[in-house]
Amino acid sequence: MPPAARPPLPPFDEASARQKVQAAEDAWNTRDPERVAAAYTPDTVWRNRDEFLQGTAEVVAFLTRKWERERDYALRKSLWAFGDDRIAVRFQYEWHDADGRTWRSYGNELWEFDELGLMRRREASINDVEIAAADRCILGPRPEAERGADLPLR
Template sequence: MPETRPPVPPFTAETAAQKVQGAEDAWNTRDPQKVALAYTPDSVWRNRDEFLTGREAIVEFLTRKWERELDYALRKSLWSFTDDRIAVRFQYEWHDADDQWWRSFGNELWEFTPEGLMARREASINDVPIAEADRRIFGARPVEDRGVEIDLR
């Protein structure tokens, strides 16, 4: 029997929002093995200028990412959806080994299998240096802030 990762397509506004929040929650664990389980074994990614295929490559990529992007904390917002696709805007903050803080802004396009696993992910991301005093994302999103839109800047 194939793996299933609810909610599954066809998406509604409610289930698409659940899928986005679930992804945010998983990525905020910074656990590459856990995050990779949301993707098909042969999932295809474009992340900035990197192209990946498969869970093993995803785990390797995320391991490198979170070794470099320290104290990573993420927010995602549902932008739009169809039966089996979701568009997301996101922001995350992190600092590098020199303690320079960054806010990374981006958009993702997701495509899902009938079992709710992500078969394709395309991410476009820009980084802006920020002062530590300008941070606004601290760890996982509190339950009371779920569904709250993230600022544009």
């Protein structure tokens, strides 16, 4: 069975690009690898930090490992730029490791979509900064009142 369309579909305007970014944020905050992977083409290609992945099976395995290591993961994404079938985002997420250390991860992603609105390419560059647990400010999914808010530099 072919994959179902994932609106909004390209070509993107600012409103549809923002909607796509928020949908991605919402999905990633579920920490459900299968749900997240459903937004990608079956042959999707990724670069995430220093890992290269291809296909949704590899994406599911990667996300499973990620969320086993990055505990209490909570994410915010912000639209940076968009084109017909491409979107660039900035993001921040916070988490803690098995040793109890708390981290804020900063990054940028480049996305490319097919005609069904599925992501066929994702490139992510990410840096981690250790923070005090008391400095954590991203504690769960974004409240409705904060949707569309930009990210602070730190």
